[in-house]
Amino acid sequence: MRIHVQNPAGDAVFAITPEHWSAAVARNPEPGRLDVSFASDDAGFASAIRHAEVLLTTTKIVKERFPAGALPGLAPRLRVIACNSAGLDRLAPFDWLPREITLLNNRGTHAGKAGEFALMSLLMLASHIPHFATAQRAERWEPRFGSVLAGRTVCIVGLGTLGGAAAHHARAFGMRVLGVRASPAPHPDCDEVLATTSLDTILPRAEFLLLACPLTPATQGLIDRRRLGLLPPGAKVVNMARGAVWDQDAVCDALEAGHLAGCVTDVTVPEPLPSGHRLWRTPGLLVVPHVSSDDPNTYTDRTLDILLANLVAMRDGRPLPNRVDPDRGY
C-alpha cells in the first residue's frame, strides 16, 4: 500500500517524520506492506499523489489541494484520506470528495491533553482567573473568592473524545455532570445525558457550560443569544469546540452585561484573531489560541497509531473506527 505524508511547509511542531513512522510501524500490528513517502513542498506532493492510495495530511492541505472536481484527476489511485485533526469542519461541504474515498480523522488523539485543559478551564473559572487577567490589564487588585468544584453543576455539550475527557475529570472533582449529545445514550462519567433537542431544559441548571461538540450544520450557532439568556446569572462558559458553535458577539455582550461571570475560549471567529478584535478586550474573557487539545509530545505518535489501526481494520473488512461520515460531518 502506498502512503503519502504531506506535511505543511514550515511546521516544526507537528511535522510527521520518517522517524515517527518507523517508531509507529514498530509498535503497531502491520496492515500489510507499506511504502511511505514524505513531502512538504508542491513538487513532492504532485509526484507522490499520482500513485498514493493513502494520503495523511492536514485539513488545510486537503482543502487547498482538492477543490471540487479536482481529486480524481490528481489522485487517481487514492482510497483513503487521513487527516491529523479530529474536527473536519474545514472540509465541509464535502462536495469535493468522491464517495468511494474513505475519510478518516484522528479522534482519540486528544483525550489526555483536552481533559487537562477542560479541568484547568473549570478551575480557572471557579477561581475567577479571567476576571483577574482583566484586572491585571488595568493594574487593579480586585480580590474575588471562589469555591471548589465539588457539588457544582457543569453541562458538557458533546461527549466525544474531548467532552468525554472533560466529563471524566469534572466527575472526579465531585461535579454534577450533565451531558448533551445528538442521541441521549448514557455516558459513564455523566449523571444525566440529554439529547441536543432538550438543551433548553438543561441550560438553566448549568453553572458551567463546556462546549466540546464538532461543528456541523446541526451545531452551527447552537449557543445563540437566546440560549445564553437561559443560563443562570453568573454562569461560566468554556469553548473547546469551534467559534461558530456559539454567537460570539452575544457572548461578549453577556460578559459585558454581567450575565456571564467568565469565559475561557480556545476557539474564535476568525482564527487567527486579528488585533483590534472585540474579543481581546471583553472583560472576563480569556482567549487561548487554539492549542487546548494538542500535546506536541504525543500528538503525532497517537495520530499514526490511529491511522495504522484503521488500515488494519480496512484490510480485515471491519468497520473503520475513525471513518468520518460526510453527511454527518464527524
Next chain:
Amino acid sequence: MRIHVQNPAGDAVFAITPEHWSAAVARNPEPGRLDVSFASDDAGFASAIRHAEVLLTTTKIVKERFPAGALPGLAPRLRVIACNSAGLDRLAPFDWLPREITLLNNRGTHAGKAGEFALMSLLMLASHIPHFATAQRAERWEPRFGSVLAGRTVCIVGLGTLGGAAAHHARAFGMRVLGVRASPAPHPDCDEVLATTSLDTILPRAEFLLLACPLTPATQGLIDRRRLGLLPPGAKVVNMARGAVWDQDAVCDALEAGHLAGCVTDVTVPEPLPSGHRLWRTPGLLVVPHVSSDDPNTYTDRTLDILLANLVAMRDGRPLPNRVDPDRGY
C-alpha cells in the same frame, strides 16, 4: 468559657456569625460550657475583651489591638488567641505575646481550595496560559503547544496543608513530586523529600517550582536570584506562600530574560499591589490577588471546627493540633 469573636468591620464574605457558631457547636463535640459574643466595632471589642478567655479574630485585628506590652492590661483573662489564618507572619516578631497565652491558627482549613488552585496553576503553566494572557494584552495570537503533566517534575517547597494538597493532586496527574521542608521526613504524596538545606541540589531538576511554605526568618528570601538561576531554562513557578519568600524583582528579571517561562503568583509585595507596579506588566506573569486558598462556602465552618477541636484537646490536656510556636513562626 468566654469566647469573643471580633469580625473585621465591613467584611461580608468571611464574617463569623452567630449562625455559623450555632451550626459548629451542633456538629462538634462540646468542649464545655461556652459563652460567645460577637462584635465588629471598637466598643464591642473593648467591653468583651476584658472578660474573654478565647479571642477568635483576624491577624490584622490582633496586630492592631495588641501592640507590644498592651495585651495584659486590655485582656487580663485571655488564654487563647485563635486566628482565622494559617500564616501568622503578620504577627511576627511575637514580642507582644505573653508566653502563657496559646496562639492558634486555622491550618487545615485551606486544603480543598488550595489543592485545586495548585493543580490549576500547574495546568495553566503547562498550557502557557500566563503567556497567552500577556499576548492578549497586546492583542496578539501567539500559539504555543503544551504537554500534559504526566512524567514532568514539580518541586514543592513546604509540605503543610497547602503543599501537601498540591503534592496530592500533582501525584494524581502523574507528576514526579519532589518535596522540600525543614526536616526531610517522607510524605505519602512525594517521590522524594529533602531538607530545605538541600534545596540547591533539587532546583536544577524542577521544571515546576511551587512555593507553599510559611514565611518565617528561615524562609524569608529563600528563593533568591542565585537560586532562581539554578532552575532549568524554561522553568515555571507558582507562589502560594508569601511574596517575601522569593526575590520578586529577580523573578521579574528572569521572566523578562526568558530564563523562566511562566509564573502564577497569589502573593505580592506589597499587598494590595499598587497600580504602576512592575509585577502587573511582567510578561508571562499572572497576578492573583491573594485568594488561592480561601473557599467562602466552607472557610468559616472549617475555622470553627478547628477551634472547637483545639478547645476539646485543651480541656483534655492533649497537645493542641493548631498551636503556633512563636519561636518557629508556624
